[in-house]
Amino acid sequence: MIELDNLQVKFGGVVALDNVSATFNAPISGIIGPNGAGKTTTMNVISGFIQCPGKIFFDSQEVSLLAAHQRTRQGLRRSFQHEQLANDLSVRDNLRIVLDPLPGSAADKRNEITKALAFIEFTDRAEMLAAQLNTFQRRLVDIARCLVGNPKVIMLDEPCGGLTQEETTQIGNLILKIPAMCSATVLIIDHDVELIKRICTDTLVLDFGRCIAFGKTIEVLADPKVQAAYLGIEEIV
Amino acid sequence: MKITRSGYAGIAFTLALLILLPMLANGQWVKVFTSASCFTLAAAGVAFMYSRLGMVSLGQVALMGIGGWVMLRMNHAFNFPFEVNLIIAASVTMIFGWVLALPALKMRGLYLALITLMAAGGIEVILSTYRFPNGGTGFWGVIPSVAAPFRRPMIAASDSAYLQYVIVIVALCFALIDIHRRTAPGRAWAMIRRSEAAALASGVNIVYYKAWAFGLSGLLAGIAGALLAGSIGLLDAATFRASESIMLFALAVVGGARFWLGAVIAGILYRVLPALFNDWGLDADLTLIIFGAALLHAIITAPDGISGQIIGLTSKFKRGTP
Numbered sequence: 001m002i003e004l005d006n007l008q009v010k011f012g013g014v015v016a017l018d019n020v021s022a023t024f025n026a027p028i029s030g031i032i033g034p035n036g037a038g039k040t041t042t043m044n045v046i047s048g049f050i051q052c053p054g055k056i057f058f059d060s061q062e063v064s065l066l067a068a069h070q071r072t073r074q075g076l077r078r079s080f081q082h083e084q085l086a087n088d089l090s091v092r093d094n095l096r097i098v099l100d101p102l103p104g105s106a107a108d109k110r111n112e113i114t115k116a117l118a119f120i121e122f123t124d125r126a127e128m129l130a131a132q133l134n135t136f137q138r139r140l141v142d143i144a145r146c147l148v149g150n151p152k153v154i155m156l157d158e159p160c161g162g163l164t165q166e167e168t169t170q171i172g173n174l175i176l177k178i179p180a181m182c183s184a185t186v187l188i189i190d191h192d193v194e195l196i197k198r199i200c201t202d203t204l205v206l207d208f209g210r211c212i213a214f215g216k217t218i219e220v221l222a223d224p225k226v227q228a229a230y231l232g233i234e235e236i237v
Numbered sequence: 238m239k240i241t242r243s244g245y246a247g248i249a250f251t252l253a254l255l256i257l258l259p260m261l262a263n264g265q266w267v268k269v270f271t272s273a274s275c276f277t278l279a280a281a282g283v284a285f286m287y288s289r290l291g292m293v294s295l296g297q298v299a300l301m302g303i304g305g306w307v308m309l310r311m312n313h314a315f316n317f318p319f320e321v322n323l324i325i326a327a328s329v330t331m332i333f334g335w336v337l338a339l340p341a342l343k344m345r346g347l348y349l350a351l352i353t354l355m356a357a358g359g360i361e362v363i364l365s366t367y368r369f370p371n372g373g374t375g376f377w378g379v380i381p382s383v384a385a386p387f388r389r390p391m392i393a394a395s396d397s398a399y400l401q402y403v404i405v406i407v408a409l410c411f412a413l414i415d416i417h418r419r420t421a422p423g424r425a426w427a428m429i430r431r432s433e434a435a436a437l438a439s440g441v442n443i444v445y446y447k448a449w450a451f452g453l454s455g456l457l458a459g460i461a462g463a464l465l466a467g468s469i470g471l472l473d474a475a476t477f478r479a480s481e482s483i484m485l486f487a488l489a490v491v492g493g494a495r496f497w498l499g500a501v502i503a504g505i506l507y508r509v510l511p512a513l514f515n516d517w518g519l520d521a522d523l524t525l526i527i528f529g530a531a532l533l534h535a536i537i538t539a540p541d542g543i544s545g546q547i548i549g550l551t552s553k554f555k556r557g558t559p
Contacts, residue, residue: 069436084438086430089424096421100421101441
C-alpha cells in the first residue's frame with residue numbers, strides 16, 4: 001500500500017503538484033495524464049528526488065523524511081522513462097547493485113537474483129553485459145531490478161516506451177504476474193491507455209498537477225472530466 | 238574470487254618485470270623504472286576514477302607529493318620500519334583525498350576538474366615554499382646542507398631489490414583496484430557513472446561511494462609518492478607541480494583508463510620516454526609533442542587508449558580475423 005497525502009510541488013511560479021492525495025491499495029495501479037500533468041513529478045517526489053510539503057507512506061510507514069537511497073532500502077523500486085542499466089556490468093551485477101546495501105546473506109541474495117532472472121526468462125543470459133542487450137531486453141532487466149530485495153512499492157515509468165505492440169503486450173503480461181511473485185504495490189505511469197486499462201485495477205488521473213479522478217480504472221476512464229483532459233474529448237456540462 | 242584472463246596477464250607481466258628488469262637495467266635505468274612504476278600507480282588511481290566514475294581529478298601528482306612528504310617526514314623524525322611509514326603516508330594522503338572529495342559531492346565534469354587543479358596548485362605552492370624534509374629539525378625538517386640518509390625496506394636495500402619491491406607493491410595495488418571493481422563499490426561506481434538518479438534509485442549512497450573513490454585514489458597516490466621518496470631518499474617540489482597532474486591524467490587517457498595496461502603505458506610514457514630521449518642526446522621536452530599527438534589520437538580514434546587498441550588487436554588475432 002502506498003499513501004500520498006497533500007503533495008505540493010512548485011517550480012518557480014508553476015504548480016507541478018497541487019495537494020495531490022491518493023491511497024493505492026490495489027496490486028497494480030496506474031497514473032495517467034497529459035504531458036506536463038505531473039506524473040513523473042509525482043514519481044520523483046515518491047522516490048525522494050524532490051522534497052516537498054506533504055507526506056508519503058509505504059505500508060503505513062512514513063518515508064517522507066528519508067533520503068532517496070534510504071527509501072530504496074525501505075523497499076521502493078523504480079524504473080525510469082529511459083532505462084538506466086550500467087552498460088559495463090553484467091545483467092546479474094545490475095541486479096546485485098540493488099541488493100548490495102540491503103542486509104542478508106550472499107546465498108539469499110543469489111537466490112533472489114536467480115528468481116528474478118527466471119521471472120523475466122533470463123537465466124541463461126545472467127552474465128551478458130548490459131551493453132549487449134536490445135531495448136526490449138533492457139526493459140525486462142529493468143523490471144527484474146525492481147523485483148529483488150523484498151520490494152514494497154514498485155514504480156514503473158513508461159515501462160513500454162519505445163517498444164513494439166507485441167513487446168508491450170509481453171511486458172504487460174509480465175507486470176500482471178508481479179503480484180503473484182511479491183507483495184509489492186505496483187504503480188505504473190504510461191500514456192498507453194489500453195495497457196493501463198488491461199493491467200491496472202485503480203488509476204489516478206492528473207491534469208495541471210491536480211488530481212481530477214481516482215478510482216477503478218474502467219470508471220475513471222469513462223469519467224467525462226478525464227476524457228476531456230486526457231483523451232481530448234470535450235466535456236459535456 | 239575468480240582470476241580473469243586480464244588478471245593472469247597482469248600476473249605474468251609482473252613476474253616478467255620482476256625477473257627481467259633488474260637483469261637488463263643498470264645504474265640510472267633502475268631508478269628510471271622505479272620512478273615509472275610509482276607514476277604507473279598514481280596513473281592507475283586517476284584512471285580508475287575516470288573510467289569507473291567519470292570523474293576527472295587533476296590533483297593526483299600533488300597528492301603524490303603529500304605522500305612523499307609524509308614518508309620523508311616520518312623517516313627523518315622516527316625510527317619506524319619503512320612499511321609503517323608507507324602505511325602512514327598512504328593513510329594521510331587518503332585523508333587528503335577525502336578532503337578533495339568534498340567539492341566532488343556537489344560538482345561534476347569541468348568544475349570538479351578545476352577544483353582539483355586548484356587544490357593541486359595550492360599543494361604546489363606549499364611544497365615549493367617549505368620543500369621536502371631532509372633530516373632538519375622542526376615540523377618542516379629542512380636543512381640546507383646534505384640530506385640525512387633514508388631507510389629503505391630491509392629486504393630491498395639495493396636499487397635493484399627496491400625496484401622489485403616497488404613492482405610487487407604496484408601489482409598488489411592493481412589487485413586492490415580490481416577487487417573494488419568487482420565488488421559492491423565497483424557496481425555502485427558503475428551506476429553513479431550511468432546516472433546519479435538511477436544510483437539513488439538502486440539504494441546507492443552517492444556521497445559515501447564518491448568519497449570512497451577519492452579516498453582510494455588518494456591512498457594509491459600516497460603509496461606512489463612514498464615509494465618514489467624511497468627511490469632516491471630525496472624529493473624535489475618541481476616533480477609535483479600542478480601541470481604534472483594534468484600531464485599524468487592526459488597520459489592515463491592516452492594509455493587507456495579502463496585497463497591496467499593503460500596505466501603501465503602512462504607510466505612508461507611519463508618517465509621512460511624522456512629518459513630515453515636524454516639517453517639519445519635529444520631534448521626530453523620533445524616528448525611533449527609526442528604526448529600531444531598521442532592525446533589527439535586517443536581522443537579522435539581510440540577512446541580506450543593505446544591499451545584498448547592492443548587488447549582489440551589481440552582479440553582479433555585470437556578470433557583469427559585480420
